[in-house]
Amino acid sequence: MHCIATAESHSTVEMEEGYWLSLSLGFIALSTTILAFWFLNPSFVSGGNRKPKKQQLPPGPWALPIIGSLHHLFLSRLPHHRTMMQLSRRHGPLMLLRLGEVPTVVVSGAEAAELVMKAHDPAFASRPRGATQDIFGGGRDITFAPYGAAWRQMRKICVVELLSARQVRRMEHIRADEAGSIVRSIAVAGGVVNVGEKVMRVANDVVSRAVFGGKFARRQEEYLRELDEALALAGGFCLVDLFPSCPQRLLRWISDDERRMRRSHGRIQQIIDDIVDERKAAARAAAASSDEGGRRSVNDDEDLLEVLLRLQEEDSLEFPLTTDTMGGILFLTPAIIESQPQDSYSCVSLRRDTEEECKDLLFQSTEPKTIERMDMFAAATDTTGTVLEWAMSELVRHPKAMAKAQTEIREVLGDRAVITNSDFGELHYMRMVIKETLRMHPPAPLIPRTTREDCKIMGYDMLKGTNVYINVFAVSRDPKYWKNPEEFDPERFENLHDMDYHGTHFEYTPFGAGRRQCPGILFGVSTIEIVLANLLYHFDWVLPGGLSPESLDMSEKFGITVSRRSDLQLRAIQRLC
Numbered sequence: 001m002h003c004i005a006t007a008e009s010h011s012t013v014e015m016e017e018g019y020w021l022s023l024s025l026g027f028i029a030l031s032t033t034i035l036a037f038w039f040l041n042p043s044f045v046s047g048g049n050r051k052p053k054k055q056q057l058p059p060g061p062w063a064l065p066i067i068g069s070l071h072h073l074f075l076s077r078l079p080h081h082r083t084m085m086q087l088s089r090r091h092g093p094l095m096l097l098r099l100g101e102v103p104t105v106v107v108s109g110a111e112a113a114e115l116v117m118k119a120h121d122p123a124f125a126s127r128p129r130g131a132t133q134d135i136f137g138g139g140r141d142i143t144f145a146p147y148g149a150a151w152r153q154m155r156k157i158c159v160v161e162l163l164s165a166r167q168v169r170r171m172e173h174i175r176a177d178e179a180g181s182i183v184r185s186i187a188v189a190g191g192v193v194n195v196g197e198k199v200m201r202v203a204n205d206v207v208s209r210a211v212f213g214g215k216f217a218r219r220q221e222e223y224l225r226e227l228d229e230a231l232a233l234a235g236g237f238c239l240v241d242l243f244p245s246c247p248q249r250l251l252r253w254i255s256d257d258e259r260r261m262r263r264s265h266g267r268i269q270q271i272i273d274d275i276v277d278e279r280k281a282a283a284r285a286a287a288a289s290s291d292e293g294g295r296r297s298v299n300d301d302e303d304l305l306e307v308l309l310r311l312q313e314e315d316s317l318e319f320p321l322t323t324d325t326m327g328g329i330l331f332l333t334p335a336i337i338e339s340q341p342q343d344s345y346s347c348v349s350l351r352r353d354t355e356e357e358c359k360d361l362l363f364q365s366t367e368p369k370t371i372e373r374m375d376m377f378a379a380a381t382d383t384t385g386t387v388l389e390w391a392m393s394e395l396v397r398h399p400k401a402m403a404k405a406q407t408e409i410r411e412v413l414g415d416r417a418v419i420t421n422s423d424f425g426e427l428h429y430m431r432m433v434i435k436e437t438l439r440m441h442p443p444a445p446l447i448p449r450t451t452r453e454d455c456k457i458m459g460y461d462m463l464k465g466t467n468v469y470i471n472v473f474a475v476s477r478d479p480k481y482w483k484n485p486e487e488f489d490p491e492r493f494e495n496l497h498d499m500d501y502h503g504t505h506f507e508y509t510p511f512g513a514g515r516r517q518c519p520g521i522l523f524g525v526s527t528i529e530i531v532l533a534n535l536l537y538h539f540d541w542v543l544p545g546g547l548s549p550e551s552l553d554m555s556e557k558f559g560i561t562v563s564r565r566s567d568l569q570l571r572a573i574q575r576l577c
């Protein structure tokens with residue numbers, strides 16, 4: 001797909017031909033079949049969640065029987081986070097939508113976000129569950145895990161062992177190497193570059209080298225394609241997620257989302273299996289020739305998988321570090337499990353609500369079994385690549401900002417063959433460019449949470465089991481907190497030094513906040529900084545064919561992460577030193 005020059009602005013996203021036809025047919029088929037169920041079993045449409053008397057639920061737009069508020073989203077020509085932003089400007093910072101059978105509250109103000117992610121954080125610290133998310137992460141991974149003991153341990157390992165500042169610093173040579181190789185590949189290819197593809201690859205290379213010590217090599221293209229498909233489906237807006245009590249067979253007949261998700265996930269799984277197999281064989285060979293009889297010791301070259309295997313051997317954690325837990329953190333596969341003791345734990349069922357139930361399930365002793373999940377790979381690749389692509393898009397649309405960033409980088413870095421993160425102390429403007437990109441294009445615009453218990457927010461009842469989306473996109477474009485919010489203006493951060501990524505300013509939370517806040521901030525930002533600095537240091541960038549900067553299409557593709565709808569194709573002009 002090409003991104004070049006449509007006259008469309010963000011807010012007039014062109015829908016593909018046939019979309020309306022298939023949408024209408026889908027609605028008609030769904031409504032007819034659901035009506036039939038309604039007559040047979042009226043409690044079906046309520047989803048068991050009728051509004052109890054005397055409860056003060058948040059306001060929201062008018063709803064229809066059966067589909068609830070879905071028509072507001074699906075009849076809009078905008079991606080869901082934008083439609084929700086428009087609706088919440090009418091209905092308020094806490095807005096109730098009924099998405100099919102699923103009651104959902106959208107949070108669109110900084111004060112409300114602070115109440116949800118800080119004041120009442122424990123009540124909102126779980127993730128929604130749906131059929132596609134179950135395939136994607138199965139609730140056994142860290143990202144989609146229900147709040148509870150298993151999640152806490154995975155999180156602790158992530159924060160303390162895998163993504164700590166020390167660990168991220170230790171990986172500096174990987175980032176520098178990979179940023180260098182993207183520069184070389186652009187210089188060799190010359191001409192028009194698919195920037196989106198390049199930055200997605202480099203983000204994936206950095207994380208796979210950090211985790212496995214190696215790269216995806218030949219199958220990276222397939223991996224990224226399948227990841228793209230899976231992430232587009234995992235946003236929670238597929239029919240199977242919206243009508244959980246509707247018979248699966250019927251939904252499968254109407255929509256093939258679930259099948260597509262299984263297919264993509266299966267392919268991703270196979271690719272990872274192959275990589276782990278190779279890695280295992282190499283580890284066995286190394287252990288056989290080691291003087292220490294194969295015992296692992298801390299060393300400076302250990303990748304994240306090695307860190308986990310060492311922790312497992314040390315056996316000093318509160319819960320034993322099983323291979324399942326390791327899989328939940330890194331996205332591993334049965335290839336590793338077979339070497340583990342028979343009393344490994346694994347999650348055997350889905351859709352449990354209480355912490356106790358989840359704990360029971362997550363720590364049931366079972367035979368080792370196949371685990372399917374994607375975590376650090378998906379969480380790190382897509383978000384990092386997406387931010388880089390949006391940053392380059394905004395810079396190309398704003399040549400003055402591009403020139404200012406390039407001048408700064410070239411002055412500060414002087415003549416260098418290799419650029420590393422430790423060279424970046426003085427790159428203030430580039431850091432503001434990244435902050436502004438994350439304000440305008442947070443890669444995860446709707447942060448998904450679910451209520452673990454009844455509570456009251458701004459006088460409204462939030463019932464247990466309600467899904468919650470914190471619309472960080474809406475908050476960071478709200479004129480109440482930001483001057484000219486629709487303008488790309490990195491300078492706005494000049495006087496906002498303390499506006500960082502750590503989730504303490506609730507008008508700016510691209511990485512979320514509270515217990516579930518992204519643990520990969522340092523890893524992600526370090527990768528973004530080094531790749532962006534290299535791209536801007538070594539090349540000048542323009543739209544191909546003499547197109548004007550304003551003509552660049554900026555429309556979005558909705559999914560769990562929101563990337564560009566079309567790839568970013570730019571002409572790279574190598575800088576002559």
Ligand code: HEM
Nearest residue numbers: 143379380383384444510511512513516517518520523524
């Ligand atoms: C620019 C890059 C990134 C952005 C904008 C981003 C954003 C987010 C957001 C918004 C969340 C949800 C937070 C919440 O619920 O409050 C999240 C969760 C998460 N992110 Fe990131 N992320 C990025 C990069 C990364 C990287 C590089 C990694 C790992 C290497 C990572 C790992 C995770 C994990 C494991 C979670 C789940 C945490 C949990 O549920 O406890 N992220 N991220």
